[in-house]
Amino acid sequence: MNISKRILGLLLTSLLVFGCNSQKKTQEKGAExxxxxxxxxxxxxxxxxxRTLSCYQELLPEExxxxxxxxxxxxxxxxxKIAHEGAITTSYYCSSPVCTPSRASLVTGLYPQATGAPKxxxxxxxxxxxxxxxxxxNGYATSYVGKWHLAGHDKYSFGIKYNxxxxxxxxxxxxxHAPYFHIKDDQIKGINEKQAAKLPKEEVIHLTDYFTDKTLEILDRDKDKPFALMLSIPDPHTPDYAKPPYNTMYKDLKLKSPITMAPExxxxxxxxxxDKGKNEAIGKASFKNQKNALKxxxxxxxxxxxxxxxxLEFLDKNGLTDNTIIIFTADHGDMFFEHNRRNKGVPYEASSRIPFVIRYPDKxxxxxxxxxAYTNVDFAPTILSLMGVETNAKFHGLDTSEDFTNNQKELDSDRITYFAKTGGWWVSAVNNRYKLVLDKEESPYLFDLEKDPFELNNFYNDPAYKTIATKMQAELLKQMKEFEEPGLTQSKPYVLK
Known part of the structure; x- marks a missing residue:
């Protein structure tokens, strides 16, 4: 009887050890x-x-x-470094050249009208x-650091309910977009450089530094598990102030006004x-007075x-470089005196075209x-596919991941996509060379970005461009209808020919 009990005990112990070892191996396999x-x-x-990224400067003609x-x-x-070790896109556009609608499209893969945040x-x-x-x-630790702008107009406030x-x-x-935070007694307040100068240094930090520090803290915490983090830096948006030593880094540049500021x-x-409002500059006199803003x-x-x-240094030191996709992009551009404009909101390249560089050494x-040509409506379906994540979610954008992973060093296609002004007053179709703009007050404009990169000439009525103008317009109207672009349902129609 005792022998039987001992044998039974040994059997149970063996089974328990075997089970634990199997569970451990399964866990290890899961971890792998x-x-x-x-x-x-x-x-x-x-x-x-x-244009302010030198990886783009390298690809552009000098002018x-x-x-x-x-x-x-x-x-x-x-x-x-991201661009050189990965890919750079030369025709990437925002869904709308305004903060909130562009950001909404980036995270959802939908045009602004479907996101709840078109303005x-x-x-x-x-x-x-x-x-x-x-x-x-799908098991990722997900984090967001920085400007969200998808939960109202409040400034320098946190504790956002829907994440x-x-x-x-x-x-x-x-x-x-204040340059500095004043942090005291767990309270955060946005302040300008003059206010910052009057406060104890230990209570003041630049927003770019603050959000980068928090990003690194989170990455260090999550480095041993799959993570997805978005860092949204409020700069280089106005008020055009760089903290020392960056504020004097370009002080010796002899700036000239863009040729598109010429009166003719x-x-x-x-x-x-x-734009007769604040976004319209006042010729060369205005540029002269604001050269320091550009510096x-x-x-x-x-x-x-x-x-x-x-x-990048953190990824290298922690052996995360090869298996981490890192992307640099923006919500929209800044005219900075091209076409006598400041800021954004227009279909010109400096406003609507955005940087997009990506590195993923494994693929x-x-x-x-x-x-x-892409818009940031393509981002969500593309990044999920690139990461091997399957979903039943419906997107307006396309999965373009194969463009990034194939072996072609230089890739080109004439795919046509579109973006629009918030509210649907103008819409623009783009491909790798041409841009068509339809407006409710203006005759159609067709730009040839290869022959006329400064967007000064309208080729719409040029007989040599009739085929491409017709094709761009037909495709634009087709996509507007498919994605229920608001401009189509407004009482005032687009000017068409």
Missing amino acids: VDKKKPNLIVIHTDEHNF QAFVWGKGNNSKTPFID NGLHLREDIPTFATILRD GGFEDNRFMMRGG HVKNKPSWGK QYFGMVSHIDDSVGRI IPSGKVIHT
């Missing part, structure tokens, strides 16, 4: 699978002119790379998936390019680039250049 999931970091800036005079531009070695200050719908909700549901799938949103800020060009530009802008870009460098060949 998790580690193979690619990580994701999206670095996103605000009101960022693509395009240096619209403010020969050699006058910022340098971005760390963002360039600044509106709230993202809570009943639609985002790339973050999908990654969260869009970014589970750690402690540092998700509703909005605001300003006089003849279309009505959708004019500060370059300084902000360099500050951002150094912050990107800190993140994307280095040194890749893609000329195919």
Whole structure:
């Protein structure tokens, strides 16, 4: 009897040990699978002119790379590193050249009219998936740091109730562009440089530094599991102030006004390019008075680039580089005196075209250049596919992941996509060479971005362009109908010919 009990005990012990070992091996195998999931970091800036990234300057003719005079531009070695070791796109556009609608499209893969946030200050719908909700549901640690602008107009406030799938949103800020935070007694207040100078140094931090620091803290916490993090830096948006030493980095540049500021060009530009409000400059006199603002802008870009460098260094030191997708992009551009304009909101390249560079050593060949036209509506379906994540979510954008992963060093196609002004007053179709703008007050404009990169001439009625004009217009109207573009249902129709 005792022998039988001993044998039974030994058998039970063996089974228990075997079960534990099997469970341990299963857990280890699961951990290995998790580690193979690619990580994701999206670095996103605000009101960022693509020309200020030197990786774009390298691809542009001199007159395009240096619209403010020969050699006058910022340098971005760390963002360039992403582009050189991965891919750079030359025809990437925002869904609408305004903060909130563009951001809503990036996270949802939908045009602004379907997101609940087609205008600044509106709230993202809570009943639609985002790339973050999908990654969260697939086992990712999801985090958001920086400007959100999808939950109202409040400035420098946190504690946002709906996080869009970014589970750690402690540092998700509703909005605001003050250069510094004053942090005291756990209270955060946005302040300008003059206010910052009067306060104890230990209570003051620049927003770019603050959000980069928080990003690195989160990455260190989540480095041993699959993570997806978005860092949204409020710069280089106005008020055009760079903190020291970046504020004097470009002080010796001899800036010149863009050629599109010439009176004959300003006089003849279309009505959708004019603005009698604050966005319209006042000729060369205004440019002369605001040269320092442009130098500060370059300084902000360099500050951002150094912050990107800190993140790249973290990935290298922690062995995360090969299995981490890192992206640098923006919500929209900044005219900065091209066509006598400031800021954004128009279909010109400096306003609507955005930087988009991506590195993923495991899948994307280095040194890749893609000329195919995209909008950030394509981002969500593309990034999920690139990460091998399946979803039943419906997107307006396309899965373009194969463009990034194939072996072609330079990729080009004439795919036509579109973007629009918030509210549907003008719409624009683009491909890798042409841009068509339809407006409710202006005759159609067709730009040939290869022959006329400064967008000064309308080729719409040129017989040599009849075929491409007809094709672009037909495709634009087709997509507007498919995606229920609001401009189609307004009482005033677009001017067509």
